[in-house]
Amino acid sequence: MSEAALFVLPEELAIDTRVAQRLIVEFIRGQLRQAGFDRAVLGLSGGIDSALVAYLTADAIGAERLHCVLMPYRTSSPESLQDAGEVVRRLGCSSEIVDITPMVDGYFGADGVAGAAGPEGLEAAPLRRGNFMARMRMSVLYDRSVTWRGLVVGTGNKTESLIGYTTLFGDSACAFNPIGDLYKSQVRQLSAAVGVPEQIIRKAPSADLWPGQTDETEAGFSYPELDRLLFWRIDKRRSVDECVALGYDRAMVERVDRMVAGAEFKRQVPPIAKLGPRTAGVDYLYPRRRPGSSRS
Amino acid sequence: MQPLRIALAQVAPTLGNLEANLARHHELIADARANGAGLVVFPELGLTGYLLQDLAADVAMRLDDPRLAALAAETRGGPSAVVSFVEESGDHRLSIAAALLEDGRVRHVHRKVHLPTYGLFDERRFFAPGDMLRAVPSRLGVGVGLAVCEDFWHLSTPQVLANDGAQLLINVSSSPGRDLAATHEVGLGTATSWRTLMRTYAQLTTSFVVFCNRVGVDESISFWGGSEVVSPTGAAVFSAPLFDEGLFYADVDLGDIRRERIALPLLRDERPELVEREWRRLVAERAGLAEDSTAEGGAPDGFDVAPDDVAPDDVADQAGRAAVR
Numbered sequence: 084m085s086e087a088a089l090f091v092l093p094e095e096l097a098i099d100t101r102v103a104q105r106l107i108v109e110f111i112r113g114q115l116r117q118a119g120f121d122r123a124v125l126g127l128s129g130g131i132d133s134a135l136v137a138y139l140t141a142d143a144i145g146a147e148r149l150h151c152v153l154m155p156y157r158t159s160s161p162e163s164l165q166d167a168g169e170v171v172r173r174l175g176c177s178s179e180i181v182d183i184t185p186m187v188d189g190y191f192g193a194d195g196v197a198g199a200a201g202p203e204g205l206e207a208a209p210l211r212r213g214n215f216m217a218r219m220r221m222s223v224l225y226d227r228s229v230t231w232r233g234l235v236v237g238t239g240n241k242t243e244s245l246i247g248y249t250t251l252f253g254d255s256a257c258a259f260n261p262i263g264d265l266y267k268s269q270v271r272q273l274s275a276a277v278g279v280p281e282q283i284i285r286k287a288p289s290a291d292l293w294p295g296q297t298d299e300t301e302a303g304f305s306y307p308e309l310d311r312l313l314f315w316r317i318d319k320r321r322s323v324d325e326c327v328a329l330g331y332d333r334a335m336v337e338r339v340d341r342m343v344a345g346a347e348f349k350r351q352v353p354p355i356a357k358l359g360p361r362t363a364g365v366d367y368l369y370p371r372r373r374p375g376s377s378r379s
Numbered sequence: 380m381q382p383l384r385i386a387l388a389q390v391a392p393t394l395g396n397l398e399a400n401l402a403r404h405h406e407l408i409a410d411a412r413a414n415g416a417g418l419v420v421f422p423e424l425g426l427t428g429y430l431l432q433d434l435a436a437d438v439a440m441r442l443d444d445p446r447l448a449a450l451a452a453e454t455r456g457g458p459s460a461v462v463s464f465v466e467e468s469g470d471h472r473l474s475i476a477a478a479l480l481e482d483g484r485v486r487h488v489h490r491k492v493h494l495p496t497y498g499l500f501d502e503r504r505f506f507a508p509g510d511m512l513r514a515v516p517s518r519l520g521v522g523v524g525l526a527v528c529e530d531f532w533h534l535s536t537p538q539v540l541a542n543d544g545a546q547l548l549i550n551v552s553s554s555p556g557r558d559l560a561a562t563h564e565v566g567l568g569t570a571t572s573w574r575t576l577m578r579t580y581a582q583l584t585t586s587f588v589v590f591c592n593r594v595g596v597d598e599s600i601s602f603w604g605g606s607e608v609v610s611p612t613g614a615a616v617f618s619a620p621l622f623d624e625g626l627f628y629a630d631v632d633l634g635d636i637r638r639e640r641i642a643l644p645l646l647r648d649e650r651p652e653l654v655e656r657e658w659r660r661l662v663a664e665r666a667g668l669a670e671d672s673t674a675e676g677g678a679p680d681g682f683d684v685a686p687d688d689v690a691p692d693d694v695a696d697q698a699g700r701a702a703v704r
Contacts, residue, residue, distance in 0.1 A: 098559040099566025105622050106556060106601050113596025117394070368432040370598055373395040 089284050090271040093311040098269050100276035104139065107261045111143035114259040115234060119377030122233030126220050126254075127151040127170060127178070128291065129163030132262065133238040134170045134283050135274045139261055140236055142277070146176040150231040154220045157184040159291050166283050173280065177231075186219045187212070213292040217253025225256070234258035242267040242306060245313055246339065247346025248290075248298065255349065266310035304335060312339055381633035383519060386411035386419040386458070387606040387617075391595025391624050394428030397438045397464075401426060401446055407626050408453040408460055414628060416458045417519060422551050422593035422606075423491075423528050424475060426464040429553040430597035435505045439467035442485060447478070455483035459519060461591075463527065463551050465506075466490065472507040477525045477551050479515065487515040489525035493533050499555060499600065500529075512536060514545035521546040521633055524586075528552040531576060541584035542649055546636045548584060550577075552592040556603030556621075570605050570621065582613030585639045585646060587631060594624050611639035 115121060123140050127133045140149050153167045164180070171178040191212060192198035192205045200207070207215075224235045237257025239249055241264050249255045262270060267288065274284050287297040288306065299305050312331055315321040316339070321329070326336045352364055361367040388407045392400045404421060411419035423429065427438040440447055447464070454460050459481045466476035466488065475491035490509025494502035512535075514524040524545025530536045531550045540548055558568025565571065573590070581588040587610060594604040606619040608629040617629035640646065663669035667680035677685035 095560075097561040099561045099563065102566035102621070103559050106559070106603075109594075109622055110596050110601055113391075113601075117596075369434060370394055370430055370432060373434055374393075 089275055089281065090268070091305075091307040092268050092272050093307050093314075096266055096268050096272075096310055096314055098265075098272060100273050103265075103269075103273055104142070104277060107139050108143040111140055111236070111259075111261055115144065117372035117377065118234060118258070120232070120234050122148045122150070122231055123236045124150045124152065124224060124227050124231045124233045125236040125238060126224050127153050127167040128238075129153075129160075129166035129170075129283070130286075130288060130291070131270055131274055131279065131283050132240050134166070134279045135270055135277065136236055136238045136262055137170055137174060137176070138274075138277045138279055141174045141176055146174045148233070149174070149176040150227065150233060151176055151178040152220075152223060152227055153178060153180045154183050154223055155180070156182075156187055156216055158293060160289075160294065162286075163291050166280070166286075169280050170283070173278075181223050183216060183219045183223065186222075187216055190215065209292055213290060214250045214253060216292070217250035221253050221256045228258075236261065237263060239263055240267050240270050241265055242310055242313060243298075244350060245317065245346065246302070246309070246342040247349050248302070249346075249349060251349050266314065267306040268310045309339065312336065313343075316340070317343070381520065383418060383631050383633055384414070384416045385589060385608055385629045385631060386414070386416035387589070387591050387608070387619055387627045387629065388419060388421045388425065389591065389594055389604045389606045389619050389623070389625055389627060390422065390425055391593060391602075392422075392425050392428045394597050395431060395434045395438060397427055397440075397446070400428070401450065404450055404460075404462060405453060408450075408458070410626055411458050411460075412453075416628065418459045418461075418589075419626075420461045420549055420551060420589055420591040420606075421463060422591045422602075423463045423477070423553040424465070425551070425593065426462060428597055429593070429602070430600065431465070432501075432505060435465050435473050436467075439465040439473055441467055441469075442488065447485065451480040451485055452483050454480045457518075459486075459517060461525065461549055461551060468507075473505065474507055474509055475502070475527055477527050477549075479517065479523055479525060481518050486517070487513070487523070487525065489513070489527065491527035491530060492536070493529040495529045495532075499557075502529075512539045512543070514540050514543035516544070517547070519547065519633070521636065524548045526550045528554060531580070537580040537584050537586075537588075541586050541646060542651060545584075545586060546633070547587045547589060548580065549589045550591075552590065553602055554592050555600040565605070565621065567603055567605075567621065570603055573605070574607070574615075577607060577609050578613045578615065581609040581611055583645060585611045585643055586636065587611060587633070594622055611636050 125136055127137055137151055151171055153164060155164050190199045191207050198204050228235050235257045237260030239255050240262055243249050244263055271284055289297045315329060316326055323336050327333050355362055357365055408419055461477055461479055463477045466474045477489045478485050479487040492509045494506055494508050496503035514522045517523045522544035524540030526536050537548055554569055556567050556569050563571045577588045577590055590607045592604055592606050593602045595602055603621050604619055605621045608616045608631060610616050616631055619627040664671040665681050674683045675685045
């Protein structure tokens with residue numbers, strides 16, 4: 084099966100996958116070494132992003148040092164769990180299933196019985212429930228970070244980070260992120276190069292909050308066209324008019340601009356009120372890891 | 380034949396750990412000596428790591444620091460070494476320094492002149508820029524010119540050093556790898572740009588260019604290695620692999636400098652007095668101290684280009700606008 088048949092890759096987004104793989108593998112090793120860890124943990128959803136990160140992390144530190152946590156909710160698609168299981172089987176890494184249903188239902192309630200959130204929780208909208216699920220998964224991963232003695236590896240890509248299709252302190256929470264500067268199309272290209280199972284590369288990306296949900300129907304445009312627009316608009320600093328001249332609909336360019344601007348807060352550390360002589364992130368600036376900060 | 384074996388220490392320094400990096404330098408200088416190298420070159424901030432931020436002051440060394448003297452002592456009887464660290468001056472300025480160590484002492488110190496403070500760089504916030512570009516004679520039998528990373532993104536650096544007598548231009552770098560577009564020669568935009576620069580400089584200065592770039596990771600940034608030696612003809616003599624840590628050796632014949640300079644006497648034909656005259660004019664014009672005869676009509680003092688909203692017949696109004704800007 085050729086790469087071209089697996090996914091659509093806009094020409095200008097094509098990367099040298101060998102260099103990308105090498106750079107990312109060194110990045111993962113460097114992050115762990117500087118923190119004094121040699122193990123990693125990540126949430127494996129059955130989707131392409133976490134599958135790719137699992138492959139790259141196993142490549143960097145060996146599958147035996149990687150622990151994948153599969154965290155389905157009762158409405159999650161069974162295929163997701165199967166696909167995640169296939170990644171675990173092929174890599175030979177450690178894994179476990181943590182069903183987050185009792186955590187989520189314990190808060191929002193289920194079957195007409197109120198949970199910790201009270202009666203109104205039963206009526207919670209899908210977005211609210213989805214964000215809560217993402218944060219429960221984060222809690223599980225950070226707990227497993229302790230028991231597995233490994234750092235939590237992030238699995239969010241550049242496209243979803245830019246448009247804000249991510250949950251603050253949920254799926255975006257991590258110790259470091261190896262693929263956060265790759266667009267979805269590039270994630271697909273690299274996934275094909277490192278051997279992620281084809282059915283995972285082929286299937287429509289989904290937050291898997293309800294049956295049949297896909298990112299692309301929710302957003303209203305395809306990843307390749309969105310990726311290409313973001314590349315020209317942000318990486319190549321093209322104006323709205325210049326993007327329209329590239330063939331994009333002005334309404335789409337303006338809508339994507341608003342999504343990117345509206346998600347700025349999700350990409351940054353929260354501001355601290357400046358009061359004292361030296362303030363973290365303002366005028367107290369140190370590397371995250373330095374002599375004395377490693378555990379060992 | 381004037382053979383010289385150059386050792387390129389393409390290392391991954393530990394960020395902020397001066398003692399560990401010093402130990403590694405001692406080891407590698409000994410390795411280079413054992414392998415017959417006449418010169419060993421370490422990357423920019425090889426003794427401290429690159430992304431120091433507020434750690435810079437904690438790892439800074441004075442030039443009389445005994446640890447630097449101990450490192451210099453390794454060069455007694457060869458090889459010469461180029462090492463890089465944070466230097467603290469007597470008046471407490473911090474510089475990114477590269478030092479040529481020879482015959483057991485510090486022969487020459489270059490302080491990074493161009494501190495990138497744009498894009499992913501923030502050097503000017505933490506460091507003072509150097510104010511000198513000097514080539515120095517060396518026990519290697521040729522003049523040496525030192526430069527640090529961004530110094531080479533300014534044409535004047537190799538030009539001044541070569542005209543000052545450098546025949547061996549040494550650039551030590553901590554160059555962050557970026558731009559993975561598949562269209563690049565070696566799959567990395569940064570590497571392609573640097574290779575173009577170095578081949579061009581070597582040819583235009585008819586000098587050897589030695590480039591030592593680090594590997595490893597500081598925070599978000601991955602350094603790409605790819606250290607090189609380029610001959611005075613502009614042809615690469617040796618290219619180290621991308622991302623691999625190691626001590627790499629390149630054998631060159633310094634006799635190539637004479638051959639190339641006889642065949643292609645570009646340096647002989649330089650016109651420093653003309654360049655100096657024109658630069659003096661430019662500096663005066665930029666400062667608004669001389670009328671700029673080559674500026675567009677309506678350009679404010681010190682600028683060459685008029686604001687877009689000024690029509691040519693609006694020029695009379697210009698003095699007032701310029702003052703407001």
